Amino acid sequence: MRLFFLTSCVFFALTQSAQAQNANLPLWEIGAFGGFASTPAYPASTERSSRALVLPFLIYRGDVLRVDRNSIAARITHTDDYEFDIGFAGSLPAKSDGIAIRRGMPDLGTLIEFGPRFKMTLNRPTPTSQIRLEVPLRAVIEINNGARTQGVSFEPKLVYENVNLSSGWGMSASGSLLFGDSKLNSYLYGVSPQFSTANRPTYDAQAGLIATRFDLGTTKDITPDVRVFGFIRYELYAGAANRASPLFRQSSGASVGIGFTWTLGRSESRAAN
Numbered sequence: 001m002r003l004f005f006l007t008s009c010v011f012f013a014l015t016q017s018a019q020a021q022n023a024n025l026p027l028w029e030i031g032a033f034g035g036f037a038s039t040p041a042y043p044a045s046t047e048r049s050s051r052a053l054v055l056p057f058l059i060y061r062g063d064v065l066r067v068d069r070n071s072i073a074a075r076i077t078h079t080d081d082y083e084f085d086i087g088f089a090g091s092l093p094a095k096s097d098g099i100a101i102r103r104g105m106p107d108l109g110t111l112i113e114f115g116p117r118f119k120m121t122l123n124r125p126t127p128t129s130q131i132r133l134e135v136p137l138r139a140v141i142e143i144n145n146g147a148r149t150q151g152v153s154f155e156p157k158l159v160y161e162n163v164n165l166s167s168g169w170g171m172s173a174s175g176s177l178l179f180g181d182s183k184l185n186s187y188l189y190g191v192s193p194q195f196s197t198a199n200r201p202t203y204d205a206q207a208g209l210i211a212t213r214f215d216l217g218t219t220k221d222i223t224p225d226v227r228v229f230g231f232i233r234y235e236l237y238a239g240a241a242n243r244a245s246p247l248f249r250q251s252s253g254a255s256v257g258i259g260f261t262w263t264l265g266r267s268e269s270r271a272a273n
Helices: 005-018 182-189
Strands: 028-040 048-061 065-067 072-078 082-091 110-123 129-143 147-154 157-162 169-180 208-221 226-236 252-266
Touching: 028 226, 082 129, 110 147, 129 182, 147 182, 169 182, 182 208
Parallel strands: none
Antiparallel strands: 028 048, 028 252, 048 065, 065 072, 072 082, 082 110, 110 129, 129 147, 129 157, 147 169, 157 169, 169 208, 208 226, 226 252
């Protein structure tokens, strides 16, 4: 369960220049994304999952529908200082056969999250930077031989962005607390009796903290159409609610990603704020 790390890498690279210069941007852009990411298989796992991807991308900056930094969202209301939307996001699956402690258990499938998100700009230290609070509450749906609900996630986040550093550089830093209800935490850390072994006893997971996250990313414009980026995430699990689970294997973890975006086309029409 990468919990949208790859998605964040893509959209961080695509839209860093958009946040502080939202006027006069194209309504839509299309292009290609290529990148590599290495992440824990799931929060507190000792096994890692590494993946290289080459994908098309679409950015759309409509007044209601927005396909941007880390989600697809329908904006309900917005001003210069706050926004309320219904957002969507997704993550890639993980095979349990490749995770020693989960061997014989069901795979972790592709996850789709959707739900309301409130964003508020707290400060604008410079014309090209901002500090904002994001508060998303999202239902989690697993796609794995069908679709089923897997609980609810809640991740309040404080974000700092500066999108116009010298020489074409941009950067973003954030800190967040990721919480799951009992169903989502059971999906990650629960062990039912039919999957218990001598090294993996039965465990009933409880609701609470999954991870404390710190993200740092940077981008660099090589040409008007080509951008490179790097991204690192550090997670602390020491205060997590399910440290007693046999599937909980370490107290911290890190993820890294690098890649590029290449814009192949953009609209002549301009986006609304």
